[in-house]
Amino acid sequence: MPGERWILTMDLGTTGPKVGLVSTQGELLAWEKEPTRLSLLSDGGAEQDPHEWWEAIRRATHRLLEGIPEARERIVAIGCTGMWSTLVPVDREGAPLTPAILWMDARGAPEVEEMFGGFPSVAGYRLDRLILWIRLTGGVPGHSGKDSFAHLLYLRRRRPEVYRETWKFLEAKDYLNLRLTGCAAASYDSVALFWLTDNRDILRIDYHPALLRTAGVDREKLPDLRKAVEILGPLRPEAARDLDLRPGIPVIVGTPDVQAGAVGSGAVADEAPHLYLGTSSWLTCHVPFRRVDLLRNMTTLPSAIPGRYFIANEQETAGACLQVLGRLLQDPTATAPLPEPLLDALAAQAPPGSGGLLFTPWLYGERTPVEDSALRGGFFNLSLETQREHLVRAVFEGVAYNTRWLLEAVEAFLRHRVEDIRFIGGGARSAVWGQIMADVLNRTIHTVQEPQLAALRGVALLATVALGELTWAEIPERVPIAATFRPDPAHRARYDALFREFLALYRATRGIYRRLHRRRSLFV
Structure with missing residues (x-):
């Protein structure tokens, strides 16, 4: 339509990134996907190459824009989402120091066990540390070793040279944002599985000194925190050249795939459920309260919607x-x-x-x-x-x-x-x-x-909210039922x-x- 404004969206999945164009009305206009390789290691590791992510995004973006010459002028914002609990350690130039440690990687389990083991314990967690973590974060790192917290401890213990050289530890979508803008930041929701933030007040989330001290993690190695619906910065010239876009396009902070899918499903009202079925699966909803269920390994964590939590759970393979x-x-x-x-x-x-x-x-x-x-x-x-x-x-x-x-x-x-x-x-x-x-x-x-494009739609709707052109109450009507x-x-x-x-x-x-x-x- 004449004068229509578009969002360029990126969704980094386990099998590769999707890149799409979505109107500010929520209409999916076109998209492309590019595969990436997954390395499953014999010791429980699961890794991918962040350089390969970027090359795949570059190829998919070029292919997407080739047949839509007006897109470059109509794109008014860029939004990224991607795999959650996927850690990328970068140096001061933003270069990855190791392959990305994926959400499937369990090599950090012994480190979690060492930190939280001891007597007396409840559900396998030393009682004093269990109380500290639940009181501040609303949850506790999983025994499986698949949280970003465990990935970080794994690098500190097994790869100390990488830990020393790391400038910032970033989640996958935050790494992409760094490539796009040069800014190293995380959203309140993307950093949640670091398990180092005080989540008691949903409107005032920050790293907590007691958690950092107990975990032995240096604050300066962690990204600063922003809302998912904030503008992170302009598209820098180097990234613009790579993607064949004009520099200066606003890039939003964005959110991981779980939260982007929740928004893209249209289920943004309190306790409105949605079911995701992809490589993995989850069934969740947004809630206005904070709660934890250790028995079922579920808790509430910050969502992409300011002032709201969501219920965190996952079925590993679906x-x-x-x-x-x-x-x-x-x-x-x-x-x-x-x-x-x-x-x-x-x-x-x-x-x-x-x-x-x-x-x-x-x-x-x-x-x-x-x-x-x-x-x-x-x-x-x-x-x-x-x-x-x-x-x-x-x-x-x-x-x-x-x-x-x-x-x-x-x-x-x-x-x-x-x-x-x-x-x-x-x-x-x-x-x-x-x-x-x-x-x-x-x-x-x-x-x-x-x-299958709900996360692309979701991060586009987030960008439209960030631009001030959409309210949360209007989102359900922008997501049609098929x-x-x-x-x-x-x-x-x-x-x-x-x-x-x-x-x-x-x-x-x-x-x-x-x-x-x-x-x-x-x-x-």
Whole structure:
């Protein structure tokens, strides 16, 4: 439309960045994606090259702008989002000192254990430190070692030369902002998994001296803090040349992918839920209160919306389970795994309940509603009658059972039942999965338009708020619903019974997984 103003958005995911153009009305105009490599290490490490991130963003941006000559003049702001709990140590020139340590990386678990172990303890945490962290932050670093706090301690202990040389430790989107503006800053929400900020007053968040002192972390190595909806600075000339943009475009502080997806789902009202299903998964909502649930490994952390928290939880692998199955089922001579439309079609051929076949989706451990890095996935109740379509549908359903488990935890946290749930992420493109979610959860599921781009839309809406052209109350109407799935009563009893067995399977096998995990060196 003539005179329309656009936001250039960047969403750095595990499989690569997406770069998009979104109007200030929230309309997704065009987008491109570029793949990046993931390195999974034998010691529990998970890394990517930040230089490769930037090159992928550069290529995707050039491709995006090639066919839209008017874009360069219409772009009025830039917003970044990306993987959370992903640490990049940089020197004073902004150059990464190591590969980025990803949200999947568990190498810092021993450091967390050493810092929080001791007697007396509760839930595996030394009582005095548990009280300190919960009182100030609202939570505590996870035992899994996958928080940025653990990544930082890992570098300080195992790579002391890197720790000494580090100017700033940055989250992924904050590293991209540094490349764009030259400013090293974090949003209140992006720094939350450093577990070093006092979050008691949502309007006055800052690093707390007692946390820094106890953790042994130098304040000067941490970025200054800003609101997600602030303007961080102008696009610097070097970055403008790289991306073929005009310099000086305002860059907003932005927010990590969890919070950007929450905004992009349109579920910005208090306690309005949304479900994300991508490589990982979560089910969350914004809340006006601060609360922690150690038993279910959930807490409230600062959100991208000023004055609001959100419930922090995560299912470690969700869509990743389907990707692995597609690879395992492919013809050995094929160069690519089975495509998503074929997997959808196969799942639709199997009956609800997959003939009693159960799949546990814990391919890389689990975070919530239980935290257990030793858990692994698998099929249970295979028989001679099991067909390929049963395997595929069981994966869809296994992720849904885990989501139902998480839904029960969220409702216990909120202390009431939630109803309609907005659905986003790449997995939400599947109508089969949408109906399975509605049937297993026994809730109405609303898939938003272009669900795989919710984070791009969300950070664009944040930028529009930052420009003063949008209010939070107007956001839900800017996010159209593409499809609605309602529970089928005919499947209720079957899915209730299978969900009970899913929980029983966890209780029966968790000890086996822990023993195998302790002896994993025998199987390498």
